[in-house]
Amino acid sequence: MLTNQFTTDNADEKQTDTEKAADFQEARQFFTRNEDFNALSAATECIYPKDDNGPGAVELGVPYFIDKQMAGSWGTNARDYRHAPFIKFQQVESMKGKSEEQSPTNPPYVVKHSETELQRHQARLTRGEIFIEGLRKLNQESQKRFSAPFYEAEEEQQIEILKDMESGNIKLKGVAAENFFILLRRMTLEGAFSDPLYGGNRNLAGWKMKEFPGAQASYANIIEKDEFVKMKPVSLTNYQGH
Amino acid sequence: MATKLDKVDAVIVGSGWAGGIVAAELSKKGYKVVGLERGADKKSEDYIGTKDELRFSMRYEMMQDLTKETITSRNGADQTALPVRTNENAFLGTDTGGAGVHWNGHNFRYLPYDFEIYSKTVERYGKNKIPKGMTLQDWGVTYDDMEKYYDKYEKMAGISGEENPIGPYRSDKFPNPPMKDTPSIKLFKQAAKELGYHPYQIPSANVTQQYENPDGETINACVYCAFCETYGCDFGAKADPIITVLATAKKTGNYELRNDAYATKVIHDGEKATGVLYMDIRTGEEFEQPADIVVLAGFVFTNTKLLLTSKIGKPYDPKTGTGVIGKNFTGHFSNVTYLGARGYFKDKKFNSFAGAGALASTLDDFSGDNIDHSDLDFLHGFEPHIRVMGDRPIGNNHVPKGTPSWGREFKEKSLYYTNRNLYVDAQAAALPWAHNYLDLDPTYKDFAGNPLLRVTYKYSKQDIKLGQYAIKRAAEIMEKMGADIVDEDELPDDTQFNNSYPNSHNGGGAIMGTDPKTSAVNTYSQMWDMDNLFVVGSSSFPHFSNYNPTETIGAFAYRASEGMDQYLKNGSGLIEKPSV
Numbered sequence: 168m169l170t171n172q173f174t175t176d177n178a179d180e181k182q183t184d185t186e187k188a189a190d191f192q193e194a195r196q197f198f199t200r201n202e203d204f205n206a207l208s209a210a211t212e213c214i215y216p217k218d219d220n221g222p223g224a225v226e227l228g229v230p231y232f233i234d235k236q237m238a239g240s241w242g243t244n245a246r247d248y249r250h251a252p253f254i255k256f257q258q259v260e261s262m263k264g265k266s267e268e269q270s271p272t273n274p275p276y277v278v279k280h281s282e283t284e285l286q287r288h289q290a291r292l293t294r295g296e297i298f299i300e301g302l303r304k305l306n307q308e309s310q311k312r313f314s315a316p317f318y319e320a321e322e323e324q325q326i327e328i329l330k331d332m333e334s335g336n337i338k339l340k341g342v343a344a345e346n347f348f349i350l351l352r353r354m355t356l357e358g359a360f361s362d363p364l365y366g367g368n369r370n371l372a373g374w375k376m377k378e379f380p381g382a383q384a385s386y387a388n389i390i391e392k393d394e395f396v397k398m399k400p401v402s403l404t405n406y407q408g409h
Numbered sequence: 410m411a412t413k414l415d416k417v418d419a420v421i422v423g424s425g426w427a428g429g430i431v432a433a434e435l436s437k438k439g440y441k442v443v444g445l446e447r448g449a450d451k452k453s454e455d456y457i458g459t460k461d462e463l464r465f466s467m468r469y470e471m472m473q474d475l476t477k478e479t480i481t482s483r484n485g486a487d488q489t490a491l492p493v494r495t496n497e498n499a500f501l502g503t504d505t506g507g508a509g510v511h512w513n514g515h516n517f518r519y520l521p522y523d524f525e526i527y528s529k530t531v532e533r534y535g536k537n538k539i540p541k542g543m544t545l546q547d548w549g550v551t552y553d554d555m556e557k558y559y560d561k562y563e564k565m566a567g568i569s570g571e572e573n574p575i576g577p578y579r580s581d582k583f584p585n586p587p588m589k590d591t592p593s594i595k596l597f598k599q600a601a602k603e604l605g606y607h608p609y610q611i612p613s614a615n616v617t618q619q620y621e622n623p624d625g626e627t628i629n630a631c632v633y634c635a636f637c638e639t640y641g642c643d644f645g646a647k648a649d650p651i652i653t654v655l656a657t658a659k660k661t662g663n664y665e666l667r668n669d670a671y672a673t674k675v676i677h678d679g680e681k682a683t684g685v686l687y688m689d690i691r692t693g694e695e696f697e698q699p700a701d702i703v704v705l706a707g708f709v710f711t712n713t714k715l716l717l718t719s720k721i722g723k724p725y726d727p728k729t730g731t732g733v734i735g736k737n738f739t740g741h742f743s744n745v746t747y748l749g750a751r752g753y754f755k756d757k758k759f760n761s762f763a764g765a766g767a768l769a770s771t772l773d774d775f776s777g778d779n780i781d782h783s784d785l786d787f788l789h790g791f792e793p794h795i796r797v798m799g800d801r802p803i804g805n806n807h808v809p810k811g812t813p814s815w816g817r818e819f820k821e822k823s824l825y826y827t828n829r830n831l832y833v834d835a836q837a838a839a840l841p842w843a844h845n846y847l848d849l850d851p852t853y854k855d856f857a858g859n860p861l862l863r864v865t866y867k868y869s870k871q872d873i874k875l876g877q878y879a880i881k882r883a884a885e886i887m888e889k890m891g892a893d894i895v896d897e898d899e900l901p902d903d904t905q906f907n908n909s910y911p912n913s914h915n916g917g918g919a920i921m922g923t924d925p926k927t928s929a930v931n932t933y934s935q936m937w938d939m940d941n942l943f944v945v946g947s948s949s950f951p952h953f954s955n956y957n958p959t960e961t962i963g964a965f966a967y968r969a970s971e972g973m974d975q976y977l978k979n980g981s982g983l984i985e986k987p988s989v
Contacts, residue, residue, distance in 0.1 A: 361467075
């Protein structure tokens with residue numbers, strides 16, 4: 168229990184199995200239009216682009232991760248309080264306050280929320296509907312400005328539109344644009360760094376970039392060590408299968 | 410029509426630490442006890458192999474099902490309260506063991522100052538130091554009275570700790586040695602000592618060696634697996650109600666826990682409580698469970714809501730300051746309390762992914778009234794700490810201020826600093842105000858058709874000044890720790906309460922005291938207005954200290970259990986009479 172016996176060599180074998188399985192799991196369950204999904208792919212890649220450190224959102228499987236999430240209970244707000252009355256959208260807009268520029272600075276379980284984000288939770292739209300609304304707006308806006316859908320625009324053009332979305336300079340129906348952006352950014356990071364069982368973090372490449380060891384049984388043997396310890400990451404498939 | 414069940418000695422709403430301790434103590438004495446838990450049936454096995462950040466930290470698997478019930482929240486009586494619709498803003502415990510199963514295990518005793526906060530403040534600074542509108546009051550019990558209950562709780566939970574060099578009197582040492590040091594904790598301690606402070610290892614319910622508690626329950630040794638605060642323990646190594654008090658209660662054969670049992674009303678005749686009305690969530694059937702004593706041991710919100718919907722006690726009226734149910738609501742909130750400074754180290758890498766919930770160090774130099782408040786524009790204090798909980802990859806993407814929060818530069822820097830950042834933040838006290846309270850919402854209903862509880866809460870100058878002062882101290886420590894970049898959290902003067910409830914640190918609603926005009930229960934958690942009704946948990950805290958509340962909840966649950974035993978023996982009467 169006190170050693171990292173779970174990072175054994177057969178992790179490699181199972182890795183191969185997971186890769187194969189992934190091939191059959193990358194089909195759309197939620198997004199119906201190619202152009203929506205293409206906009207999603209382009210937007211997440213802008214948020215977390217491929218670079219010398221490693222793969223970006225698309226290569227990590229983030230768009231499929233988001234598609235799966237939207238098809239499930241998160242996308243339909245199945246655990247949320249959804250009773251009426253919902254406040255009217257104009258009221259949501261007028262209640263918008265200053266939004267925080269930084270991502271949460273606190274430990275993960277104390278996630279700070281800007282007031283704008285809080286108002287998102289008063290929206291009538293489900294998260295899935297917010298995504299459809301936001302992604303279609305990306306394409307429309309890009310078509311208007313650059314005569315090309317978002318996913319065919321240049322990276323700088325895409326970034327310009329996303330920045331306008333982030334700052335609320337673009338208007339959406341039923342939800343503040345900032346809130347769509349916050350959700351998009353958050354879910355991009357979730358897809359990059361959650362366990363690969365959800366369809367993102369393909370081949371554990373997200374964790375490898377961060378040198379995160381995954382679901383290790385124990386760190387008792389390294390907790391006091393001064394030097395940085397590199398470990399081969401362990402997925403839940405391996406951890407639970409031990 | 411509700412089905413009336415056979416009468417028992419005690420019915421307890423809730424199976425968390427408060428309900429669990431009461432269940433264990435009463436059933437050990439031979440009383441027949443029924444527990445009502447609205448959440449699902451869970452055992453330790455349910456938490457094996459659950460190191461899944463998305464499922465537990467981001468999707469809130471262990472938090473309350475808000476489709477059934479939530480709270481509404483607003484900043485002032487002139488506003489319309491809106492429902493807190495998602496778990497992102499409502500970390501409320503549920504299921505067997507309640508929030509006691511998904512906790513980090515930080516254990517603190519409150520200070521002697523806390524229990525006599527009004528008297529000691531007046532004694533040291535005079536009455537004028539207490540600002541108008543701050544409803545500070547003594548608890549009616551002293552630290553010395555509570556010491557034996559703290560000790561009992563620590564032995565039950567196997568708390569692993571190190572003597573606090575400037576802490577209050579202890580009759581005995583911790584049952585287990587403190588958690589290990591890490592390089593980051595060593596840095597913190599060294600810096601704190603250089604600044605003249607007294608750091609120590611935070612007492613932890615992540616137990617450091619296999620331990621058998623006085624009830625005969627075994628808690629395993631923590632393996633530092635880094636999945637604690639929103640997770641159940643994979644190893645049975647974190648003291649929680651399932652492996653300790655609920656197991657003890659079940660062993661006696663006198664305790665029955667009913668899950669999916671949603672309490673909707675305390676049945677009473679105006680003088681005595683006669684039982685609890687509840688709904689089986691799965692079938693919609695209603696049951697009445699009669700009992701000699703009724704114990705409300707749910708969360709602050711549950712306890713207060715049940716008193717209000719059952720029309721027991723006088724509801725608090727913020728306009729006149731009269732009434733007690735709903736009074737003195739307080740809590741630790743994310744945009745004023747857990748603030749501090751993040752340090753970025755250019756050439757130093759930490760094994761940040763490793764940790765344990767309560768693997769942490771703190772210092773008491775700023776707690777309670779340990780600093781002289783004569784020239785400060787706030788009362789009470791904070792405890793700056795470094796916590797090594799294990800940084801998980803979705804939650805740990807910190808970048809120095811000025812860096813974009815997405816895109817190429819963000820990716821580069823967030824990856825570079827993933828294992829090169831440390832955070833010192835402070836948990837600050839929350840003092841009560843006349844304008845902060847709980848009542849029933851006029852509009853929104855729960856799934857059973859009862860009104861939701863409504864929170865009205867506004868930050869005061871006190872909260873902001875205390876928070877700003879704490880941030881500065883955290884930043885000084887971080888500077889001393891040698892970080893190349895020290896980013897202070899921002900807390901502007903006009904910061905508003907964000908209607909977010911990021912943990913289970915809430916108090917008030919049915920507070921204790923010695924005067925029925927200003928308190929709902931006596932220090933045995935017994936209702937003044939109904940002597941066979943006990944309301945246990947942090948709902949009885951008249952204010953919220955700068956410490957995590959669990960150990961104090963546990964200590965008062967032990968004290969309340971003694972009172973219940975005495976009551977059941979006598980058959981009637983107040984264990985403790987009003988002193989005024």
